[in-house]
Amino acid sequence: MATGKNNGNNSGRRHTTPQSLNSAIKTICDIMRRSNCAGALQYVPELTWILFLRILDEREAREAEAAEAVGAEFSPSLESPYRWRDWAAPDGPKRKALEISALGAFFSFVNNDLIPHLKGLKDRPNATPRQKVISEIFSGIERTRIDTERNLLDVLDKVNEISSESVDPTHVFTLSQVYEGLLLKMGEKGNDGGQFFTPREVIRAMVRVIDPQIGETVYDPGCGTGGFLAQSYEHMAGANHEKISAPEQLETLKRRTFYGREKDNAIYPIALANLMLHGIDEPHIWHGNTLTGAETYGGLFQDAPALFDVVLMNPPFGGKEGKDAQTRFAYKTSATQVLFLQHVIDSLKPGGRCGIVLDEGVLFRTNETAFVQTKRKLLDDCDLWCIVSLPPGAFVNAGAGVKTNLLFFTKGGPTERIWYYDLSDIKVGKKTPLTLAHFEEFFRLLPDRADSEYSWTVTREQVEAKNFDLKAVNPHRRNNEDTRTPEELLALIEEKGREIAGILETLKNKSVGEP
Numbered sequence: 001m002a003t004g005k006n007n008g009n010n011s012g013r014r015h016t017t018p019q020s021l022n023s024a025i026k027t028i029c030d031i032m033r034r035s036n037c038a039g040a041l042q043y044v045p046e047l048t049w050i051l052f053l054r055i056l057d058e059r060e061a062r063e064a065e066a067a068e069a070v071g072a073e074f075s076p077s078l079e080s081p082y083r084w085r086d087w088a089a090p091d092g093p094k095r096k097a098l099e100i101s102a103l104g105a106f107f108s109f110v111n112n113d114l115i116p117h118l119k120g121l122k123d124r125p126n127a128t129p130r131q132k133v134i135s136e137i138f139s140g141i142e143r144t145r146i147d148t149e150r151n152l153l154d155v156l157d158k159v160n161e162i163s164s165e166s167v168d169p170t171h172v173f174t175l176s177q178v179y180e181g182l183l184l185k186m187g188e189k190g191n192d193g194g195q196f197f198t199p200r201e202v203i204r205a206m207v208r209v210i211d212p213q214i215g216e217t218v219y220d221p222g223c224g225t226g227g228f229l230a231q232s233y234e235h236m237a238g239a240n241h242e243k244i245s246a247p248e249q250l251e252t253l254k255r256r257t258f259y260g261r262e263k264d265n266a267i268y269p270i271a272l273a274n275l276m277l278h279g280i281d282e283p284h285i286w287h288g289n290t291l292t293g294a295e296t297y298g299g300l301f302q303d304a305p306a307l308f309d310v311v312l313m314n315p316p317f318g319g320k321e322g323k324d325a326q327t328r329f330a331y332k333t334s335a336t337q338v339l340f341l342q343h344v345i346d347s348l349k350p351g352g353r354c355g356i357v358l359d360e361g362v363l364f365r366t367n368e369t370a371f372v373q374t375k376r377k378l379l380d381d382c383d384l385w386c387i388v389s390l391p392p393g394a395f396v397n398a399g400a401g402v403k404t405n406l407l408f409f410t411k412g413g414p415t416e417r418i419w420y421y422d423l424s425d426i427k428v429g430k431k432t433p434l435t436l437a438h439f440e441e442f443f444r445l446l447p448d449r450a451d452s453e454y455s456w457t458v459t460r461e462q463v464e465a466k467n468f469d470l471k472a473v474n475p476h477r478r479n480n481e482d483t484r485t486p487e488e489l490l491a492l493i494e495e496k497g498r499e500i501a502g503i504l505e506t507l508k509n510k511s512v513g514e515p
Contacts, residue, residue, distance in 0.1 A: 021162070025182070028158045035151040040185040045266055046145045047155075047182065050088075052137060052273040054159050057084035077130045082117055088156045104149070111143040122299060129255075129282045132299050136287065137269040137276075139297070197224065198314040198357065202394065202406070203231045205439045206312060206355040209386070209408055209446070212236055214249050216257070216309035221290045221343055223260030226271035228312040230278040233258065237279075254281040259304050261290040272300075291325035291339050307349040314357035315340035317395075317402050331377070333370035337362050341374055345381055348411035354382075360403040363387075364471035375468040379415040379460060384408075385449075388421045388442065389472035393428040405472065418458050419449040422474045452476075 029043055037043035060076050060083075067074035080086050081094035087109065088095060098106040115138060121127055122135035146152040212218050212232050220228045237243055237253055244250050258280055262268045268287045275283035286301035288294050319336030326332040329342050337358055344354055365371045378384055388406040395404060403424075409415075421442045428434045445455055453476050463470060484492075 024158065024162060028155055029182075031151055031154050031158070032146065035145075035155075036147040037145050040182070041266075042145060044182050044185065045140075045270060047159075048270050048273045049137060049141060050155065050159055051162075052276065053084050053088065054162065055277060056134070061085075075128070077121070077128060077134060078118075082114060084160075087114065089160050090157055106149050106153070107144075110152070115141055115143065129300075133272055133276065133283065136285075136297060136300060137272050139287075140265045140269055198227055199395065199433060200227060200231065201433065201435050202357070202390070203227050203312075204235075204436055205442075206357075206406060206408075207231050207235045208443070209406075210310055210312060210353050210355045212310045214243065214253060214257075217305055218258050218310045218312065219308035219347060220260040220311070220313045221347065222313055222315055222340060223262050223271055223285065224267055224314075226260065226274045226278075226283070226285075228314075229258045229260055229280070229283065230275055232310070232312065233275075233278055233280055254279065256282075259284045259286075259301065259308065261286045261288065261301075263287070263289045263296070265296075268296075289325070290343065291321050291328065291336070293328060294324075307352065308347055309349055309352050311344050311348055311352065311354040311356070313340070313344065317359050317404075331370040331373040333368060333374075335362070335368075335371070338370055338374050341378065345378060345411070348382075350412045352411045354407075354409050354411075356407050357404055358407055360405060360471060363405055364469050366467040366469050372468050375470060378409065379463065379468070380413060382409040382411050382413040382415065384413075384415045384418050384470075385410065386419050386421070386446070387470065387472055389424045389474075391424050391426045391428045391434060394434045414460070415463075416460050418460075418463070418470070419446075420456055420458065420472045420474070421445070422454045422472055422477075424472070424474075425454075 028047065032043035032046060037046055056077070060078070064074045064076065076083070084092075086092045086094040087098070094109070095106070098109055118134055119138045119141070120135065121131040124131065127135075144152060146155060207228070212235065214236050218229060218232045220226075223229060233253060236257070237250070241250065244253075258275065260271065260283070262271055262285060265287075268285065271285055272283055275285075282300075284301050284304055286298050286304075287296040288298065315337040317337070320334045321336055321339055322334070325339060326334065329339055331338070331342060333339065341356065341358070341362070344356060348354060362371065384407060386406075386408040388408075390404045390406065392403045395402065423434075423438060423442070426434065426438055441452070441454070445452055449455075449457065451457065454474065456475050
């Protein structure tokens with residue numbers, strides 16, 4: 001097999017600033033926008049598979065060189081002419097041959113040969129885990145969305161200039177971070193993609209609190225684009241893999257750590273690509289409806305554990321499920337978040353830890369039996385040791401203005417007391433998002449669960465007395481409630497009415513007396 005020395009992976013100028021790399025990505029997106037991919041929901045999925053094949057080829061070239069250096073065997077996932085270096089790189093032999101063939105030959109190869117070949121990899125005898133992932137990344141693609149060969153070739157040429165070798169890692173965001181920027185575009189208000197995107201600063205704060213360790217399994221039963229799993233990998237590996245002390249630890253992280261579920265046909269392949277771009281070689285993502293159990297493809301989830309050490313997730317706000325989902329749960333409701341909370345509790349190992357985003361309604365609603373029963377189960381089976389009240393605008397960039405909270409708990413309870421921290425007074429919006437800096441005092445007080453102007457503790461008895469209303473109500477907040485009785489307010493209104501009547505009479509008399 002050819003090595004990475006002459007495979008087109010070293011072409012293009014070196015990107016030494018974040019602006020340079022982002023400018024290159026913007027240029028690619030501009031080409032795609034003029035090519036029948038007007039919005040982010042169209043061009044991000046298209047760019048996903050193209051960028052993925054670019055990085056995959058580079059990765060396999062490096063792996064081949066490493067294997068050759070030690071005399072080991074290496075079996076590539078893709079062979080000629082389906083490797084990037086063959087058909088997409090400007091000097092690729094397959095591309096050159098297609099460009100001098102009949103008009104439309106390149107388009108025909110991509111749509112009628114390349115994409116079907118990649119989609120069918122999982123059905124090969126003895127398909128490797130990576131080949132199954134590749135196949136699933138292409139599961140929803142029938143043909144390229146780009147409208148002309150010229151535009152497609154322009155995109156390929158620009159993507160070919162982006163590689164780990166052309167990006168200076170000391171000054172530029174990693175490609176995975178740039179890709180997450182694209183996912184944010186897809187999740188912005190008006191794109192209808194917000195349900196799949198949790199603000200990354202919120203995810204980082206949650207991962208830091210739960211602190212997953214190498215050797216633990218991490219699960220997200222509604223993983224969207226894979227943000228919780230990707231950030232957990234970065235946290236567990238550390239910057240430049242500084243937390244990795246042995247090769248087997250890296251293998252564990254890459255192959256036996258991260259598990260998730262996603263039902264959306266368009267988002268599922270994006271999650272797989274996102275995780276592989278972050279360095280997770282075997283993302284174990286189950287494609288289907290977590291709550292009903294209806295499976296689309298479970299091949300990547302084989303041999304997944306029944307219970308997990310860590311669960312991190314953000315269930316869809318305001319989602320509704322039918323009877324087929326409710327029959328699988330002890331406490332029946334159409335509310336998606338409540339069903340997911342039951343699923344999460346049941347998915348944790350004894351001693352397992354969870355961080356979950358829930359909207360305010362789940363916390364304070366006491367008028368529906370399933371809500372109360374689920375919260376009682378949470379406090380009976382788990383130690384709910386922390387609730388963080390987020391500002392109303394925390395999810396505004398994802399198109400949601402709903403008031404949200406972060407819940408942290410450990411399986412094996414019961415809960416005796418809950419420590420609250422209140423961030424709700426922070427003014428955040430689209431141009432002033434919530435950042436990790438807003439959590440500084442929270443992290444300082446968290447080890448001791450100390451009281452402050454923004455933190456306090458509530459006992460289990462107090463929660464039960466309110467029929468399991470878990471809403472954060474800061475006792476240190478200045479009370480601006482009007483305590484006057486109705487009689488006092490009516491007397492005040494009558495008095496003000498007499499004052500106004502007197503003023504009007506004076507003005508009337510003055511007007512009559514004027515010449």
